[in-house]
Amino acid sequence: MVSDPPDERAREAPAALMRTRWSPVTQRTIGSNIRRLTFVIAIAFLVTSIGVGYWSLVAASDLNADPFNPRLIAAVRDRPRGKIVDTSGRVLADSVKDGDAYRRRYADRSLAQVVGYASFKYGASGAEAAYQESLIGKDPSDLLGQWKARYLGERTEPGSVVLGLDPKVQQAAVAALAGRRGAIVALDPKTGRILASVSLPSYDANALVDPQQQDTAWQQLNDAKDRPLINRVAQGLYPPGSTMKIVTAAAALESGFDPNQKIRVDDPYQADKSWGDYFVRSASGSHGDFDMSLAFQRSENIYFARLGLTVGSQKLADMAKKFGIGHAPALDLPAAKGQLANGGAIDRPTLLADTSYGQGELLTSPLQMAMVAATVGNHGVQVQPHYATEIRDPSGGILRIVGGGAGDQIISATNATRLTTYLVQAVEAPGAFAFGARIPGVHVAGKTGTAETPSGSPHGWFVGFAPAEDPQVAVAVIIENAGQGGVDAAPLGAAVIRAVLGK
Amino acid sequence: MIRARPVARLAELRLLVWVAAFSVAGYVAVVAAASGRFAWYEVAVPLAVLAIFGALHLFLVSVGFQGDQLLMPLALGLTSIGFILVERLAPTLLLQQLSWLVIAAGAFCGTILIPRDLSVLARFKYTWAFLGMLLLVSPLLPVIGREINGARIWVGLPGIAQFEPWELVKVALVIFFAAYLDEYREVLSTPPRRFGPIPVPPIPYLLPIVAMWLVAMLVMVFEKDLGATLLFFGIFLAMLYLATGEPFYVLIGLVMLAGGGFIAYHAFNHVAARIDVWLAPFDSDLRFDQAYQLTQGLFSLANAGILGAGLGNGMPERIPVVWSDFVFAAFTEEVGFVGALALLAFYLVFVYRGMLIALRAPTTLLQLVAAGLSFIIAFQTLVIVAGNSKLIPLTGITLPFVAYGGSSLVTNFVLCALLLRVSDITARVRR
Numbered sequence: 001m002v003s004d005p006p007d008e009r010a011r012e013a014p015a016a017l018m019r020t021r022w023s024p025v026t027q028r029t030i031g032s033n034i035r036r037l038t039f040v041i042a043i044a045f046l047v048t049s050i051g052v053g054y055w056s057l058v059a060a061s062d063l064n065a066d067p068f069n070p071r072l073i074a075a076v077r078d079r080p081r082g083k084i085v086d087t088s089g090r091v092l093a094d095s096v097k098d099g100d101a102y103r104r105r106y107a108d109r110s111l112a113q114v115v116g117y118a119s120f121k122y123g124a125s126g127a128e129a130a131y132q133e134s135l136i137g138k139d140p141s142d143l144l145g146q147w148k149a150r151y152l153g154e155r156t157e158p159g160s161v162v163l164g165l166d167p168k169v170q171q172a173a174v175a176a177l178a179g180r181r182g183a184i185v186a187l188d189p190k191t192g193r194i195l196a197s198v199s200l201p202s203y204d205a206n207a208l209v210d211p212q213q214q215d216t217a218w219q220q221l222n223d224a225k226d227r228p229l230i231n232r233v234a235q236g237l238y239p240p241g242s243t244m245k246i247v248t249a250a251a252a253l254e255s256g257f258d259p260n261q262k263i264r265v266d267d268p269y270q271a272d273k274s275w276g277d278y279f280v281r282s283a284s285g286s287h288g289d290f291d292m293s294l295a296f297q298r299s300e301n302i303y304f305a306r307l308g309l310t311v312g313s314q315k316l317a318d319m320a321k322k323f324g325i326g327h328a329p330a331l332d333l334p335a336a337k338g339q340l341a342n343g344g345a346i347d348r349p350t351l352l353a354d355t356s357y358g359q360g361e362l363l364t365s366p367l368q369m370a371m372v373a374a375t376v377g378n379h380g381v382q383v384q385p386h387y388a389t390e391i392r393d394p395s396g397g398i399l400r401i402v403g404g405g406a407g408d409q410i411i412s413a414t415n416a417t418r419l420t421t422y423l424v425q426a427v428e429a430p431g432a433f434a435f436g437a438r439i440p441g442v443h444v445a446g447k448t449g450t451a452e453t454p455s456g457s458p459h460g461w462f463v464g465f466a467p468a469e470d471p472q473v474a475v476a477v478i479i480e481n482a483g484q485g486g487v488d489a490a491p492l493g494a495a496v497i498r499a500v501l502g503k
Numbered sequence: 504m505i506r507a508r509p510v511a512r513l514a515e516l517r518l519l520v521w522v523a524a525f526s527v528a529g530y531v532a533v534v535a536a537a538s539g540r541f542a543w544y545e546v547a548v549p550l551a552v553l554a555i556f557g558a559l560h561l562f563l564v565s566v567g568f569q570g571d572q573l574l575m576p577l578a579l580g581l582t583s584i585g586f587i588l589v590e591r592l593a594p595t596l597l598l599q600q601l602s603w604l605v606i607a608a609g610a611f612c613g614t615i616l617i618p619r620d621l622s623v624l625a626r627f628k629y630t631w632a633f634l635g636m637l638l639l640v641s642p643l644l645p646v647i648g649r650e651i652n653g654a655r656i657w658v659g660l661p662g663i664a665q666f667e668p669w670e671l672v673k674v675a676l677v678i679f680f681a682a683y684l685d686e687y688r689e690v691l692s693t694p695p696r697r698f699g700p701i702p703v704p705p706i707p708y709l710l711p712i713v714a715m716w717l718v719a720m721l722v723m724v725f726e727k728d729l730g731a732t733l734l735f736f737g738i739f740l741a742m743l744y745l746a747t748g749e750p751f752y753v754l755i756g757l758v759m760l761a762g763g764g765f766i767a768y769h770a771f772n773h774v775a776a777r778i779d780v781w782l783a784p785f786d787s788d789l790r791f792d793q794a795y796q797l798t799q800g801l802f803s804l805a806n807a808g809i810l811g812a813g814l815g816n817g818m819p820e821r822i823p824v825v826w827s828d829f830v831f832a833a834f835t836e837e838v839g840f841v842g843a844l845a846l847l848a849f850y851l852v853f854v855y856r857g858m859l860i861a862l863r864a865p866t867t868l869l870q871l872v873a874a875g876l877s878f879i880i881a882f883q884t885l886v887i888v889a890g891n892s893k894l895i896p897l898t899g900i901t902l903p904f905v906a907y908g909g910s911s912l913v914t915n916f917v918l919c920a921l922l923l924r925v926s927d928i929t930a931r932v933r934r
Contacts, residue, residue, distance in 0.1 A: 044881075048847070048885055052847075052891075055804035060807070
């Protein structure tokens with residue numbers, strides 16, 4: 001540090017100042033550049049502030065309710081969450097003390113995807129996510145509790161969530177599908193209550209809430225090729241195969257097609273030469289005249305392909321859409337929407353033919369196909385499916401009921417009755433493909449399906465309902481890469497129906 | 504040069520009292536919310552920080568410094584917010600951060616004293632450029648270079664200290680550009696030929712500048728650091744514009760950056776991953792993997808609301824490496840949108856003050872240096888805050904003065920001291 005004498009002030013000014021380059025003109029130019037840059041910076045600050053405001057004010061309510069937001073779960077880590085139980089009162093999920101926090105405990109591995117998990121690290125899934133607020137004592141219908149939590153800082157005791165699952169049906173479904181990959185769903189066609197839901201492979205949700213295991217478990221479950229975290233019932237998408245023929249027949253009947261009218265079947269079939277080397281094949285190499293009843297019994301692809309071509313792509317697409325194919329069911333848990341065709345529309349005759357018997361580019365979930373069966377069984381009225389049935393307060397009183405809407409008339413009751421007749425014949429008639437679903441003393445309506453898949457042997461389907469005249473249960477079974485397709489699936493459907501009917 | 508006769512700096516002192524007041528208040532709020540036992544250093548460190556602030560003020564007073572009185576309280580206010588957040592998010596790092604503050608304060612005083620009229624900066628511009636380049640590639644050297652969190656931008660000795668050299672490089676870069684452009688700006692801003700509206704600058708003068716662009720791209724490739732690349736490029740374009748006032752240079756630069764970015768997106772996984780995460784952080788494949796940090800940061804912002812959860816009452820510790828990359832989101836969660844705006848206002852006033860210093864500076868060299876340094880603060884703040892709020896892809900740039908990290912603290916103090924020096928020179932020339 002130097003103290004300069006005053007007369008040396010000129011030298012003390014920066015050397016650069018003395019250079020010729022400094023002139024008033026250039027300084028003004030730079031000055032305006034600086035001003036403009038500062039202006040741009042100010043605008044950028046404004047835009048950025050708006051961005052911050054968007055997340056902290058506008059998008060906040062969505063993100064704060066996101067099941068993966070750990071705040072919701074951690075907010076109550078020092079208190080137990082509510083229980084999840086089934087209709088018999090069996091506890092499926094509850095909280096146990098672990099150090100100074102509470103940790104979830106899960107009782108039924110077969111319901112892992114339905115009950116889900118609530119992890120401090122990975123957020124929540126399944127019912128744990130869908131009924132998050134109810135499980136932490138902030139159920140939307142509990143206004144008093146909400147008010148107390150907000151203004152008095154008190155939290156109401158969490159209540160419990162009752163799932164409509166019936167343990168004996170669930171058990172039957174688990175036993176039926178054991179050792180396979182696939183899904184079974186059974187629901188009440190009149191109310192939409194899901195009675196059983198199995199998705200295999202499953203997993204142990206307890207590993208995901210154990211601080212010691214959660215990271216490896218999470219990694220493994222996410223890397224697993226057969227995707228155990230997916231609830232195949234509602235999120236698994238498969239070509240529906242011959243179960244789609246119910247929809248094609250419904251479209252034809254609703255457009256006034258006479259089911260007794262014969263359609264000529266000659267294997268292999270093509271509409272005209274423009275199909276080139278493309279043919280629809282009959283599963284049994286048939287030659288002859290088929291009416292709708294016989295076509296259902298033999299699951300005749302060529303009949304339904306020609307039926308679809310007669311009805312036309314618009315009417316078939318409309319009917320599929322009405323039944324719920326291509327949009328997600330209003331389920332209380334996440335559900336996939338599937339698709340009618342890759343581009344959304346059936347845009348060529350060969351695709352129309354393929355779609356009519358359930359191949360083409362169709363993708364549906366087991367739940368969607370179970371709802372097709374349920375709607376036919378319920379005299380054409382479609383109700384919304386739901387896992388939970390009610391939310392209870394801590395003392396067991398009912399806070400609110402889940403589900404139970406009136407339902408929509410999708411097809412006429414007359415046509416629903418006709419379809420039911422054909423579906424019963426598809427199980428009971430001599431030589432019927434779905435013979436495996438027969439139950440003595442009960443009329444079962446059902447349809448098998450064999451869905452071709454690029455990934456090995458075909459998937460086996462069965463959808464149906466019983467008793468046919470007054471159904472108490474509708475069921476869908478899918479076995480991934482089943483050896484013989486639909487023939488394998490039908491007995492599994494029967495086993496579940498028996499459990500419901502007590503036969 | 505600087506007179507040894509002390510001067511009163513009352514405005515600065517008054518503002519520092521405010522800084523001390525909110526620093527203490529914030530600290531008490533954090534400790535009260537934690538409501539557990541706390542270590543001795545959690546009391547000692549804030550006191551030491553305030554003592555250092557006071558010492559810096561006394562230092563400026565004692566050397567008779569005539570520079571701006573707002574800049575240092577702003578910088579120290581931001582620094583004290585940084586300390587409050589370290590206490591909040593990672594109290595075990597407090598002592599380390601304090602020792603960096605001591606070094607930073609030393610560097611600050613050194614910068615105030617040493618480069619007597621700053622023309623030394625212009626005279627040795629290629630030396631600065633060379634040193635900058637050396638620092639820049641140093642993380643790639645075997646023994647001392649190291650890779651942390653996927654970016655090879657650190658040098659250090661195991662177990663002793665680590666340093667991010669590029670933090671210092673940015674200051675060297677501004678000085679080099681300022682000196683270079685100061686010398687050649689006439690040639691560059693009035694190019695002999697124009698191709699339609701597009702200026703065609705004399706190629707030889709552009710070469711050093713294109714070379715810098717290449718270096719920035721190479722840094723991205725070899726050190727896997729998007730933040731540094733973006734910052735260098737931003738500095739480069741801003742300086743070019745400041746010197747020439749030619750928006751076409753900026754346009755061409757942006758096109759080159761977009762081109763480089765496009766190639767990098769397709770050629771390098773780490774770049775592609777950043778972009779994918781930015782586009783769809785809530786994608787089910789990404790949200791628990793590469794996008795985990797960003798989604799947790801957004802949850803943090805969402806929890807903010809207008810007034811925030813209150814200091815110590817949010818859950819920002821869920822965000823991985825929150826104390827460096829996501830310190831803004833953490834701060835916002837607990838003090839709300841209002842607090843976030845206040846923090847941004849702090850930066851805006853700092854930048855405004857810096858630009859004012861630039862406007863008043865007596866030579867183009869000093870103007871370019873001051874504007875360039877102010878731009879660094881603005882640009883870093885914008886890039887990381889916009890990254891936190893998903894306006895742009897996230898990069899590992901630090902929030903100046905606030906984010907935990909020694910290299911950044913030291914560099915920003917040097918930067919602040921340089922700005923103060925420019926304003927001091929102006930005050931003396933104007934008299």
